Amino acid sequence: MYETIQYDVIQQVATITLHRPAKLNAITLQLNAELSKALKQASHSDDVRVIILTGEGRAFCSGQDLTLASDDVDYGDVLRTSYGPVVRAMEECEKPIIAAVNGVAAGAGFSLALACDFRLMSEKASFVQAFVQIGLIPDAGNLYYLSKLVGHAKALELSLLGGKVTAEEAKALHLATKVIPEEQWEEQVNAFAHQLANMPTKTMGLIKRNLKASWNSTLPEFLEAEANGQKIAGLTNDHKEGVQAFLDKRPPLFQGN
Numbered sequence: 001m002y003e004t005i006q007y008d009v010i011q012q013v014a015t016i017t018l019h020r021p022a023k024l025n026a027i028t029l030q031l032n033a034e035l036s037k038a039l040k041q042a043s044h045s046d047d048v049r050v051i052i053l054t055g056e057g058r059a060f061c062s063g064q065d066l067t068l069a070s071d072d073v074d075y076g077d078v079l080r081t082s083y084g085p086v087v088r089a090m091e092e093c094e095k096p097i098i099a100a101v102n103g104v105a106a107g108a109g110f111s112l113a114l115a116c117d118f119r120l121m122s123e124k125a126s127f128v129q130a131f132v133q134i135g136l137i138p139d140a141g142n143l144y145y146l147s148k149l150v151g152h153a154k155a156l157e158l159s160l161l162g163g164k165v166t167a168e169e170a171k172a173l174h175l176a177t178k179v180i181p182e183e184q185w186e187e188q189v190n191a192f193a194h195q196l197a198n199m200p201t202k203t204m205g206l207i208k209r210n211l212k213a214s215w216n217s218t219l220p221e222f223l224e225a226e227a228n229g230q231k232i233a234g235l236t237n238d239h240k241e242g243v244q245a246f247l248d249k250r251p252p253l254f255q256g257n
């Protein structure tokens with residue numbers, strides 16, 4: 001079904017693997033189209049509660065495939081029609097998305113990781129804000145997320161200097177949720193994903209939406225969004241289960257609805 005990515009679902013965790021390892025999983029129009037489709041597939045599937053985005057081989061993603069660069073290409077159009085839908089599919093996804101950053105994430109590959117909710121990084125992984133090195137501005141939502149995650153000054157420094165961020169530096173900057181030793185990579189990524197898969201999925205979607213509502217709201221608008229969100233959360237089975245489990249002095253068994 002897909003040629004440039006792999007899509008697997010195991011125990012309610014969908015793993016989307018960027019699959020062009022010879023080019024460090026560089027992005028093509030086809031890869032973006034397939035990635036958008038897979039993100040929507042996972043978002044809408046009742047069998048999926050968590051999404052992992054990762055890369056095949058030694059890299060996460062090296063950004064746009066530079067062997068396809070040509071004077072005939074209007075980058076604005078490419079962003080609107082190819083990268084935009086990927087970023088929007090991630091933004092609109094109500095399920096948690098984990099970037100399992102197995103190796104270098106450069107250019108738009110860094111942008112993909114930034115659009116995820118969590119970034120688990122292998123100790124060997126790094127982020128490279130590569131754009132300025134080839135005379136381009138950061139794209140695919142990069143500055144939108146980066147400035148919110150690390151603040152204006154650091155986002156500007158990385159973007160103007162084209163800086164590389166090691167996994168340890170990313171942790172210190174709160175870009176990485178966790179840095180994982182190479183030998184524990186699969187075990188720890190799976191454990192983290194399954195921990196999320198056993199949490200109240202619908203409520204987590206509302207938390208994601210509510211936090212983002214805070215970015216552009218006045219306090220009265222935000223309080224209204226919060227009230228609407230909590231009304232929905234309060235009607236979930238997982239809320240009832242959470243309260244009952246507390247009263248029963250047992251761990252909750254959340255079904256995600």
Ligand code: T3D
Nearest residue numbers: 022023024026062063064065066067075078106107108130
């Ligand atoms: O087009 C538009 O619409 C505009 C949108 C732009 C969005 C962007 O993403 S712009 C930024 C594009 N990406 C880059 O500038 C990064 C380019 N790559 C690198 O800087 C380095 O490869 C890395 C830092 C990612 C990794 O370095 P290293 O030393 O570990 O690996 P390498 O030897 O450079 O690369 C290994 C192979 O992958 C190599 O091929 P070869 O020689 O073995 O046949 C290399 O050419 C290939 N490769 C790496 N990155 C790309 C790539 N091939 C095509 N496109 C790439 N982006």
